[in-house]
Amino acid sequence: MTLWEGRLGRQTAEEVMAYTASLGFDRRLAVHDLIGSRAHVRGLARSGLLAEEEAAILLAALDRVEAELASGDFVFQPGDEDIHTAVERRVTEIAGDVGAKLHTGRSRNDQVATDLRLYCRQALGEVAQAVVALMGVLAERAAEAGDAYLPGYTHLQRAQPVLLAHHLLAHAWAFDRDLERLVQTVDRLNVSPLGAGALAGSSLPLDPDGVAAELGFAGRFANSLDAVADRDFVAEALFDLALLGIHLSRLGEELVLWSSEEFGFAVLADEYATGSSMLPQKKNPDVAELARGKAGRLVGHLAGFLTTLKGLPLAYNRDLQEDKEPLFDAVDQTLLGLRAATGMLDSVAFQTSRMQQAADGPAAAAVDLAEWLVQRGMPFRQAHGVVGGLVRDSLERGVPLAELVQAHPALGAEALELLEPGVAVSRRSTPGGAGPGPVAAQLERFRERLALDRERVQRLAALDPKRLQGDPVGGGTPVAR
Numbered sequence: 001m002t003l004w005e006g007r008l009g010r011q012t013a014e015e016v017m018a019y020t021a022s023l024g025f026d027r028r029l030a031v032h033d034l035i036g037s038r039a040h041v042r043g044l045a046r047s048g049l050l051a052e053e054e055a056a057i058l059l060a061a062l063d064r065v066e067a068e069l070a071s072g073d074f075v076f077q078p079g080d081e082d083i084h085t086a087v088e089r090r091v092t093e094i095a096g097d098v099g100a101k102l103h104t105g106r107s108r109n110d111q112v113a114t115d116l117r118l119y120c121r122q123a124l125g126e127v128a129q130a131v132v133a134l135m136g137v138l139a140e141r142a143a144e145a146g147d148a149y150l151p152g153y154t155h156l157q158r159a160q161p162v163l164l165a166h167h168l169l170a171h172a173w174a175f176d177r178d179l180e181r182l183v184q185t186v187d188r189l190n191v192s193p194l195g196a197g198a199l200a201g202s203s204l205p206l207d208p209d210g211v212a213a214e215l216g217f218a219g220r221f222a223n224s225l226d227a228v229a230d231r232d233f234v235a236e237a238l239f240d241l242a243l244l245g246i247h248l249s250r251l252g253e254e255l256v257l258w259s260s261e262e263f264g265f266a267v268l269a270d271e272y273a274t275g276s277s278m279l280p281q282k283k284n285p286d287v288a289e290l291a292r293g294k295a296g297r298l299v300g301h302l303a304g305f306l307t308t309l310k311g312l313p314l315a316y317n318r319d320l321q322e323d324k325e326p327l328f329d330a331v332d333q334t335l336l337g338l339r340a341a342t343g344m345l346d347s348v349a350f351q352t353s354r355m356q357q358a359a360d361g362p363a364a365a366a367v368d369l370a371e372w373l374v375q376r377g378m379p380f381r382q383a384h385g386v387v388g389g390l391v392r393d394s395l396e397r398g399v400p401l402a403e404l405v406q407a408h409p410a411l412g413a414e415a416l417e418l419l420e421p422g423v424a425v426s427r428r429s430t431p432g433g434a435g436p437g438p439v440a441a442q443l444e445r446f447r448e449r450l451a452l453d454r455e456r457v458q459r460l461a462a463l464d465p466k467r468l469q470g471d472p473v474g475g476g477t478p479v480a481r
């Protein structure tokens with residue numbers, strides 16, 4: 001049985017069902033579909049389109065469907081094209097003629113848009129929570145890093161020493177921007193499409209404002225065509241997750257480098273490393289590598305879905321069904337990646353003596369020597385030339401830089417102190433810079449930000465009190481075909 005058997009005389013071909021059905025993946029919208037249907041039923045009752053008793057019968061049937069889905073007793077039928085069809089079919093089996101009133105004034109077009117916004121709101125809320133957890137770990141590791149320092153790099157060439165805390169917080173600020181983007185995306189998507197019908201609204205006296213309020217939306221759609229055709233929120237969510245994935249990837253790449261024998265800056269905890277099936281000595285950074293690798297997949301989801309949207313005429317087109325799989329996968333992979341990365345960072349042992357050794361190479365203080373000359377009146381370009389010449393001399397003639405500095409008439413013994421271990425980084429004193437003073441201030445500022453971010457995440461969680469993970473609804477018995 002299909003929803004359109006009144007119009008089309010013959011059974012839909014089996015291969016058409018196989019190609020067009022979305023039940024295999026949109027089953028996870030069951031919980032949101034039920035929430036949306038309950039609000040719709042109460043709206044119909046308020047409008048007088050359903051008698052109170054009829055509404056009560058429908059609500060009871062929806063509860064029963066929820067229980068059947070949760071227990072696995074729900075049996076999907078071959079005609080269940082998607083989760084919306086399956087729920088309506090079962091409600092009608094349970095509630096008979098009253099069940100047939102569930103879809104009054106509603107289309108699957110406004111229904112699926114509503115379900116997906118509810119899903120997205122909740123899923124991005126959970127991602128935001130995981131981002132804040134990672135930010136918390138980065139802040140803790142930064143605080144405990146104290147005055148430890150390592151080489152800062154440009155072009156992956158040692159450039160200037162920076163505090164380890166500064167380096168960790170650099171990643172943390174990127175995640176703070178991710179969090180802000182997620183919150184803004186949720187605020188923008190929090191608009192109810194229900195009441196838009198198939199595309200043009202309805203002749204029935206619906207109550208879209210009341211339904212929107214009941215679902216925790218900030219308001220209802222302004223334009224019914226836009227309400228059913230708009231998937232900007234999916235594209236935005238995919239972008240937010242892709243960029244977040246890229247931040248995880250860049251962090252992952254550094255842990256791959258740092259945990260190599262060549263760098264030796266980090267030792268991963270055994271629980272967050274993997275071994276080799278053949279090489280007994282290996283300890284591999286697979287979590288960090290997959291953080292890098294999965295970013296490609298997330299970017300692919302974004303590019304693929306933008307391509308799906310491009311050129312679609314108004315309003316609903318079946319192409320839009322392609323919104324779900326990339327979105328679900330992006331959410332799943334991001335949650336898994338964030339949790340694994342959080343544990344990896346929480347447990348990694350930073351090899352600070354090795355980092356410092358690498359950062360104490362004599363040339364690390366080159367710009368400090370130049371700035372020392374600037375403070376004594378030499379134009380910077382000239383100072384740059386003097387120190388660059390000394391570095392080249394030192395390399396070419398194999399003479400230690402310190403000796404050349406001491407012997408230089410403009411530098412001498414006083415400037416030699418700059419080459420002492422730890423001195424260069426301690427002089428990085430400008431706001432937002434890499435030395436101890438500004439980093440302490442930065443950590444304070446980051447903690448304030450983190451407290452604010454935690455509040456924002458709680459506000460999102462309050463919109464959807466039930467968690468997605470571990471929520472049994474969305475189960476049920478698979479279709480036998």
Ligand code: ARG
Nearest residue numbers: 022082108109112318320321
């Ligand atoms: N499964 C469909 C989707 O995900 C639901 C909407 C179907 N609407 C329609 N007119 N065929 O987009």
